[in-house]
Amino acid sequence: MRELGRRLAKLLRAGDLVMLSGELGAGKTTMTRGLGEGLGVRGAVTSPTFVIARVHPSLGDGPPLVHVDAYRLAGGLDEMEDLDLDVSLPESVIVVEWGEGKVEELTEDRLQIAIHRAVGTAPAGDGTEPAETDEVRHVVLTGLGERWADAPLETLTG
Ligand SMILES: Nc1ncnc2c1ncn2[C@@H]1O[C@H](COP(=O)(O)OP(=O)(O)OP(=O)(O)O)[C@@H](O)[C@H]1O
Numbered sequence: 272m273r274e275l276g277r278r279l280a281k282l283l284r285a286g287d288l289v290m291l292s293g294e295l296g297a298g299k300t301t302m303t304r305g306l307g308e309g310l311g312v313r314g315a316v317t318s319p320t321f322v323i324a325r326v327h328p329s330l331g332d333g334p335p336l337v338h339v340d341a342y343r344l345a346g347g348l349d350e351m352e353d354l355d356l357d358v359s360l361p362e363s364v365i366v367v368e369w370g371e372g373k374v375e376e377l378t379e380d381r382l383q384i385a386i387h388r389a390v391g392t393a394p395a396g397d398g399t400e401p402a403e404t405d406e407v408r409h410v411v412l413t414g415l416g417e418r419w420a421d422a423p424l425e426t427l428t429g
């Protein structure tokens with residue numbers, strides 16, 4: 272997930288909104304960490320406990336990364352008004368965890384990333400012991416709007 276984030280960062284520019292979905296522990300923050308590394312921003316991307324949004328300024332001349340964890344927000348954009356995401360979006364890359372039904376009105380151009388975690392066990396190579404398979408993630412990237420119409424998203428996987 273981290274490597275995927277690093278690769279995706281190369282496609283991102285100011286004004287991009289990325290929405291990450293997937294259950295608890297799916298790897299949303301892990302992917303955002305890779306995005307931060309790929310964008311070359313300051314500070315480690317972490318799972319905020321109280322902080323809802325954190326701005327990671329660029330170490331170079333790229334856009335800052337705004338990392339939002341909307342898990343604790345029940346309402347929509349209204350409740351996040353203090354964050355002024357609409358103001359920062361044009362010059363930032365905004366990544367939102369748990370943003371469904373909350374941040375869509377920011378822009379019609381969105382990259383939606385759904386992370387599916389396969390939980391369960393599978394036979395180990397030698398067939399003697401079951402091995403955990405929950406390290407495997409299936410990721411579906413959906414680009415919405417003109418911004419993503421011709422984006423080479425398929426180059427990120429495989
Ligand atoms: N293939 C993988 N991709 C992502 N994370 C993985 C993978 N394998 C193991 N992990 C681990 O799973 C955990 C994922 O946690 P992470 O904080 O990224 O999830 P999250 O989706 O942000 O969860 P939350 O909804 O609680 O914010 C990390 O501890 C990470 O090391």
Ligand SMILES: [Mg+2]
Nearest residue numbers: 299300318368
């Ligand atoms: Mg998280």
